[in-house]
Amino acid sequence: MLAALAVDAGRPVPVEALIERVWGADPPEGARRALYAHICRIRRLGEEQDTGGRGRLPVLRRPGGYQLDLDPDAVDLRRFRRLVALARVSGQPRDRQAALLRESLALWRGEPLAGLRGAWPARVREAWRRRRVDAAVRLADLEVHSGDPAAVAQQLRDLLDEHPATESVAEALMHALYMAGDGAEALRCYAQLRHRLAEELGAEPGHGLRELHRRILLGRPPRGALYMPSASADPDTDARTGSVGQFLLAD
Template sequence: MTISTPHNGGGIRAGKVRTLVATLAIDAGRAVSLADLADELWGANPPDNVLNALQAHAARARKVINECACPDRAGGILRSVLGGYLLEIDPQCVDGNRFLRLASQGASLLPSDPARAVELLEAGLRLWRGPALIDAGEGRRCRGAVALFEERRLTVLEDLVSAMLLLGGEGQAIAMLQQLVARYPLRERFCELLMVALYRVGRQGDALESYRLARKRLDDELGVQPGALLRRRHAEILAQDPVLKVPSALWREPYSAADSSLLTA
């Protein structure tokens, strides 16, 4: 999820140029107005001559893109249009959009074909080469895209672990979930899945201990109690409820396919 030039492995170094390219890539195939670009690059403190500044940054971006990404394409892919600029590429050439599509496809196959879901979800995660839109600036569009990507990445990890459990890979899933719980201790879904996985391999005591630690963390850091679903899982484990062994225990509740909307929708 970095901003780089595809064929030389290097990045676009100038900060404003990176922000310009990132903003256009988020809306790949669609024009972004000069006003929106100015707001993304400078916010409430634009330069005296915004149009000239945008033209200068666009010229620098166009030079790098044309030299490194599409040297044989006449006119390049960064185009000036009436009232704005356009990155003239298929939205699926943007790795962020490919990630969202793979995430959606993997989630939709989770109930019926978990093996294929694993393939798709892992393919999506392999597109990550670092934090989303790193050094792309603090503008509204880029920050919104970062929030979307980061949340969807966590959801993909949840779906991936669920698929592993459906395929009988409890050992691998437990190891992965233990790392995720340590890294994201306030994300209840990871703890819930870990509790279910531990219970399924006969580690009821460890499952209950996971709940106790989650409850303590939530109380210490946020002053809240676990959510309704986590409390219900705790009660089911205490009661050794058979529902914990059925596939539906692994769905997000209510289960729904991941949001299939792309950034360019």
């Protein structure tokens, strides 16, 4: 229940949305009464425990719902989202964008909503995984031209191990490998991804990846920035928090 409130810290959440987040699309009889009991429990926990110097965790009644009256920056991925948005503001120096993205990615210390089951936590996890990948690819694109492309390539290898069929990661890795002078490894990366996509999805790599592959074969430098944000609906934000993590475990 605290997770369902924390993802929208500082904003009211309708009772119906809380019920769906906690019990799914087919809630049991008495779900509304159980919700009120959970709210009371969270209020007691907030009164009994300090939240890392940020004060208590008041749950406020709002028309039609409840609101966790907490600074959104106390929720790691709400802060992540804000930092990524700042990095996207046009006209900023590349080093400033990179610094903001590094700060945002440093907030990832585990899986969002770890241990929570159900459709809503799964949707949130997947949406925020995509956001993390987008930020990491964007950072790699910034760093490959201003730092050590071989080091960037190693970071991207690790990311591709986590997301082996994600084209944006493979494309960024190919770019970094080529810029590091290892075009042969970039071509092997393409071949491996193409095989995986064919085996698992019955699909071919997208246009951007095919074009990068063609340019590497011809020995031409990759064009411009590779980063393109995932086209995904704005998710219900996550509930991985630093200061309220102990309460999430309790509920």
